[in-house]
Amino acid sequence: MTEPRRTRFYRDKLKGKWMGVCSGIADYTGIDVTIIRIGMVVATVMGSGAPILVYFAAGFIAPVKPRELSYDTPDDQKFWQGVRASPRRTVRDVRSKFRDIDRRLADVETYVTSSNSQLSREIEQLR
Numbered sequence: 001m002t003e004p005r006r007t008r009f010y011r012d013k014l015k016g017k018w019m020g021v022c023s024g025i026a027d028y029t030g031i032d033v034t035i036i037r038i039g040m041v042v043a044t045v046m047g048s049g050a051p052i053l054v055y056f057a058a059g060f061i062a063p064v065k066p067r068e069l070s071y072d073t074p075d076d077q078k079f080w081q082g083v084r085a086s087p088r089r090t091v092r093d094v095r096s097k098f099r100d101i102d103r104r105l106a107d108v109e110t111y112v113t114s115s116n117s118q119l120s121r122e123i124e125q126l127r
Contacts, residue, residue: 010065011058019059027065030081 009028011020022040026033043051071077083090112119 009062011062012065019055020064021055021058021062024058024062024065027077027081028084030078 010024012023012027013020015027015033016023017037022036023033025031026036029036040051040055071080079090082093
């Protein structure tokens with residue numbers, strides 16, 4: 001049995017109203033589910049009924065989102081939506097954040113290991 005992937009489209013039955021297709025699209029794209037639903041209604045009213053057929057096809061073909069892929073925080077949700085939208089950009093952003101953390105850590109190490117007499121006095125006072 002394969003492990004579910006976060007970068008795949010799933011129907012979101014937990015947040016869905018009927019089959020979970022609109023909430024799955026919203027989860028996948030990062031667009032608010034209300035906007036997706038309004039767009040679906042407008043497309044159905046303006047169109048020839050094709051959106052309903054596409055909705056049912058997606059409802060029967062797309063797998064249901066596994067419970068283990070639910071997001072713990074809004075930051076997790078935003079991160080995975082970014083991964084789905086542009087994996088290369090996400091990797092670039094993560095590398096940039098690590099470089100920034102590394103630079104800040106190097107600054108702290110430089111400050112702590114320098115011959116700062118005031119810092120030495122403060123450390124001695126804490127002992």
